[in-house]
Amino acid sequence: MFTQFEQWYAKRHDYARDWKERSGGKVIGYFCTYVPEEILYAANVLPVRILGGHEPQDVTEPHIFGMYCPFSRDVLAQGLKDRFSYLDGITIAQSCLHIRQAYTSWDLHRPTEFSYYLPMPHNVQSDHSRTFLRAELEQFKGAVEEWTGQAITDADLDRGIDIVNTNRRLLKQIFELRRQENPPLTGQEAMYLVLSSQMTDKREHNQALRELLEQLPQRELKRSTGERLMILGSENDDIPFTEMVEQVCGATFVIDDHCTGTRYFWNESVPNEDRLLEIANRYVDRVPCPTKDWPQRKRLEHIEQLIEDYGVQGVIVIQQKFCDPHELDIPAIQKVLKGKGIPTLFLEFDVTAPLGPFRIRVEAFLEMMRQEDLF
Amino acid sequence: MSTQIYPTEPLQLWGKAKELREKYYLNYRDAHKNGGLRWAGGAWSFDAVPAGLGRDVYSLTSEPYGATLAHNKELSLECLEASENAGYARDLCSYMRLYWGSILIDKYPYGGGYPKPDFIWQDHICCSHAKWYQVVSDLEGGIPMWDVDVAAGPYKDVTPAKVKYIVDQLQDGVEWLEKTTGRKFDDELFIEAVKNEMRSTSLWAAVCAENKAVPAPLEEKTMYSLYVLATLSKASREVADFYAELLAEVKDRVARGIAAVGNEQVRLMSDTQPPWAFLKIFRYLERYGAVSVGSLYTFGLEGIWEVKEDGSWGPRTTPMEKGLEIKTRQQALELMVDWNLSKPEWQHFYHPQLKTDMMLRIAKEWKLNGIMLHYNRGCEGLSLGIAENRLGLLKAGFPVMTFEGNMGDEREFDENMTMARVDAFMESLGVKKIR
Ligand code: SF4
Ligand code: SF4
Numbered sequence: 001m002f003t004q005f006e007q008w009y010a011k012r013h014d015y016a017r018d019w020k021e022r023s024g025g026k027v028i029g030y031f032c033t034y035v036p037e038e039i040l041y042a043a044n045v046l047p048v049r050i051l052g053g054h055e056p057q058d059v060t061e062p063h064i065f066g067m068y069c070p071f072s073r074d075v076l077a078q079g080l081k082d083r084f085s086y087l088d089g090i091t092i093a094q095s096c097l098h099i100r101q102a103y104t105s106w107d108l109h110r111p112t113e114f115s116y117y118l119p120m121p122h123n124v125q126s127d128h129s130r131t132f133l134r135a136e137l138e139q140f141k142g143a144v145e146e147w148t149g150q151a152i153t154d155a156d157l158d159r160g161i162d163i164v165n166t167n168r169r170l171l172k173q174i175f176e177l178r179r180q181e182n183p184p185l186t187g188q189e190a191m192y193l194v195l196s197s198q199m200t201d202k203r204e205h206n207q208a209l210r211e212l213l214e215q216l217p218q219r220e221l222k223r224s225t226g227e228r229l230m231i232l233g234s235e236n237d238d239i240p241f242t243e244m245v246e247q248v249c250g251a252t253f254v255i256d257d258h259c260t261g262t263r264y265f266w267n268e269s270v271p272n273e274d275r276l277l278e279i280a281n282r283y284v285d286r287v288p289c290p291t292k293d294w295p296q297r298k299r300l301e302h303i304e305q306l307i308e309d310y311g312v313q314g315v316i317v318i319q320q321k322f323c324d325p326h327e328l329d330i331p332a333i334q335k336v337l338k339g340k341g342i343p344t345l346f347l348e349f350d351v352t353a354p355l356g357p358f359r360i361r362v363e364a365f366l367e368m369m370r371q372e373d374l375f
Numbered sequence: 376m377s378t379q380i381y382p383t384e385p386l387q388l389w390g391k392a393k394e395l396r397e398k399y400y401l402n403y404r405d406a407h408k409n410g411g412l413r414w415a416g417g418a419w420s421f422d423a424v425p426a427g428l429g430r431d432v433y434s435l436t437s438e439p440y441g442a443t444l445a446h447n448k449e450l451s452l453e454c455l456e457a458s459e460n461a462g463y464a465r466d467l468c469s470y471m472r473l474y475w476g477s478i479l480i481d482k483y484p485y486g487g488g489y490p491k492p493d494f495i496w497q498d499h500i501c502c503s504h505a506k507w508y509q510v511v512s513d514l515e516g517g518i519p520m521w522d523v524d525v526a527a528g529p530y531k532d533v534t535p536a537k538v539k540y541i542v543d544q545l546q547d548g549v550e551w552l553e554k555t556t557g558r559k560f561d562d563e564l565f566i567e568a569v570k571n572e573m574r575s576t577s578l579w580a581a582v583c584a585e586n587k588a589v590p591a592p593l594e595e596k597t598m599y600s601l602y603v604l605a606t607l608s609k610a611s612r613e614v615a616d617f618y619a620e621l622l623a624e625v626k627d628r629v630a631r632g633i634a635a636v637g638n639e640q641v642r643l644m645s646d647t648q649p650p651w652a653f654l655k656i657f658r659y660l661e662r663y664g665a666v667s668v669g670s671l672y673t674f675g676l677e678g679i680w681e682v683k684e685d686g687s688w689g690p691r692t693t694p695m696e697k698g699l700e701i702k703t704r705q706q707a708l709e710l711m712v713d714w715n716l717s718k719p720e721w722q723h724f725y726h727p728q729l730k731t732d733m734m735l736r737i738a739k740e741w742k743l744n745g746i747m748l749h750y751n752r753g754c755e756g757l758s759l760g761i762a763e764n765r766l767g768l769l770k771a772g773f774p775v776m777t778f779e780g781n782m783g784d785e786r787e788f789d790e791n792m793t794m795a796r797v798d799a800f801m802e803s804l805g806v807k808k809i810r
Contacts, residue, residue, distance in 0.1 A: 061762075062766060063766070065762050067466065067758060094526060096502050097502050097759050098755075100759070101759065104728075104760060107726070119526060119527055119537075121524055121540065123524035126524070126544055128547070132540035135536035136536075290506070291506075294499070294506060295522050297509065324467055324468070324755055325502050328503065328509070328510070330464075331461070331510075332509075332513060
């Protein structure tokens with residue numbers, strides 16, 4: 001049932017090359033989920049997210065100082081190793097400083113015909129960020145038009161918005177099924193859904209999601225759910241870790257708060273006569289990344305709500321090594337979870353997760369949760 | 376053999392700079408005694424705005440406060456450990472960890488406990504800026520906070536919409552200040568402060584530009600004691616007046632050929648904040664007759680620059696010098712925002728090439744022989760893109776030395792290794808120790 005999604009994720013480069021061939025369109029690599037994919041779909045450009053390769057590498061040392069997160073260096077390594085040589089363009093929307101360097105070094109050393117830094121506002125709690133972002137989107141749209149040589153009309157924008165919103169809606173519908181006592185999909189499978197949606201044509205992805213949605217309600221997993229876990233924190237596409245927790249340790253991830261998970265698709269845009277304002281509002285109102293979660297800490301309420309809605313019993317808080325944005329939120333999150341009596345386990349991720357030691361820690365964590373159940 | 380090539384003299388105004396700095400910290404601490412207000416925010420905050428609340432409003436700016444704590448070996452370790460024990464990661468901005476530590480151990484280096492601000496007035500371009508004060512507020516049980524996002528893109532791409540975004544946040548901020556403090560905002564005081572800020576930051580750039588002279592009238596270690604005033608209170612009349620006096624003294628030094636380092640034979644620049652507990656690196660350089668004449672950091676953290684008609688870099692002409700009259704709050708805000716967006720140290724946040732280009736300009740116009748890059752683990756904001764700066768400078772043919780350290784956490788600085796690197800760098804430049 002999930003093979004297609006897994007294949008898309010595992011063979012992302014083959015997919016993109018093939019897509020180019022069959023559509024004759026352009027492919028753009030993006031570095032952050034604040035990039036307004038609606039506008040790219042409107043322009044018939046395929047946006048694909050650039051993620052790491054999870055292999056040790058030695059090519060980024062001259063480009064990014066070692067104090068920045070391993071994820072951003074792994075991402076840059078993909079460029080320097082020419083894994084994405086098929087890209088026609090690259091773009092980033094302003095988020096954390098770390099990943100920005102993967103973009104700028106890529107821009108310097110693997111130039112593409114189109115390169116765009118979108119100053120996505122940080123003060124999303126101020127209404128002024130909406131008008132500002134709208135103006136920035138107008139500029140971005142203009143740049144894309146110039147690049148592709150084609151004007152983007154309101155009808156194009158409507159189409160782009162619809163493609164992306166449909167994808168968000170379908171993913172959310174599937175995720176809602178995970179609220180059930182025995183979710184019909186594992187955390188690992190859910191991960192494949194979101195990750196693959198970031199690197200395939202969403203029209204095809206939507207079709208596959210619709211088919212999946214028809215079959216899922218009847219599906220019964222031949223495994224017990226075990227502890228219902230939430231995972232949250234920095235970027236995470238570490239499939240082997242998720243697999244280990246679910247297959248070896250016997251728990252199930254029922255929800256997450258990651259930019260490679262729910263944060264990516266949780267909010268749809270709300271229709272507006274002014275299409276660009278509609279898109280701007282969506283990115284301002286989406287579940288924030290920690291870099292944009294101030295002055296109020298809105299992530300806390302959102303995480304608490306997910307815990308309640310998904311019957312979460314324990315939380316694994318992960319952080320990419322040196323990830324400042326999450327390091328700045330984690331103590332506050334842990335305090336709230338502690339206050340609610342939710343057990344938490346903190347793990348620091350690198351390019352590859354040390355599965356052996358992590359397994360011992362996860363098992364000890366689950367063991368502790370089970371003991372708490374007994375008394 | 377005498378190693379003295381140029382005459383030297385101590386800087387007359389050095390003592391005054393020290394006094395002003397101390398007064399600043401005491402004024403903040405004692406503000407409440409006379410019914411005044413205390414606010415906290417970054418060295419880049421728009422400090423001219425709270426100045427509109429009255430003449431008895433004092434600030435404590437975060438980064439220089441962190442550097443002050445870093446200077447004090449014992450206290451800094453106590454602060455860093457307190458932050459770590461409270462669960463904050465050791466690789467976060469070291470100024471920030473020092474700052475939080477001083478709250479946690481409740482110690483103020485100028486005597487007494489950490490003086491809690493009445494409100495927070497912060498700007499945001501580095502990921503740590505607004506989040507820094509979220510934690511301060513958490514630790515202090517809640518402090519009213521206003522943050523302004525200034526990350527609207529590089530100055531070369533500035534548009535009215537970008538300026539408006541920041542101005543609008545500040546307009547709302549003024550209302551918020553009135554509500555939070557119960558005081559009426561005085562536009563005249565505000566406009567006066569904007570003018571002070573422009574004078575301070577333009578005059579500081581003028582002082583730095585004097586260092587193009589050979590021999591350099593100032594060396595970087597001294598410049599740290601001078602530029603700091605702009606990081607404390609750039610919108611105050613005292614600081615603007617101080618820089619006017621300083622410019623006169625430095626011009627006089629240049630006219631008389633007075634050197635900062637008498638044996639100057641190699642001119643360097645550094646980059647990012649230095650490891651504050653190890654400023655002796657600069658003294659060590661002097662043994663080679665090497666003088667650091669500044670950096671993009673000392674020049675452009677607060678200094679505001681422009682390209683002059685002859686293509687060289689000089690102090691940005693203020694609106695007042697252009698004969699413009701600033702009449703309204705809106706106009707003052709717009710001018711102030713545009714002014715700040717041109718800050719050199721805000722540009723590399725968008726692309727390292729913008730910084731490399733400015734560094735190359737400095738290297739040429741200030742007649743440098745080499746560049747020392749501090750790969751500063753303590754500051755994610757200013758170390759951003761530094762590896763690409765190194766590559767860009769090397770590509771342009773400038774000798775570059777790098778050393779790792781941390782501006783505020785001396786546990787991450789290896790003194791012997793750094794000195795050995797300096798020796799090797801000097802050797803590669805063909806320079807011998809002269810004393
Ligand atoms: S948010 Fe964290 S993990 Fe993601 S790119 Fe930034 S530093 Fe790296
Ligand atoms: S990391 Fe650097 S730029 Fe960021 S808040 Fe700290 S000192 Fe400032």
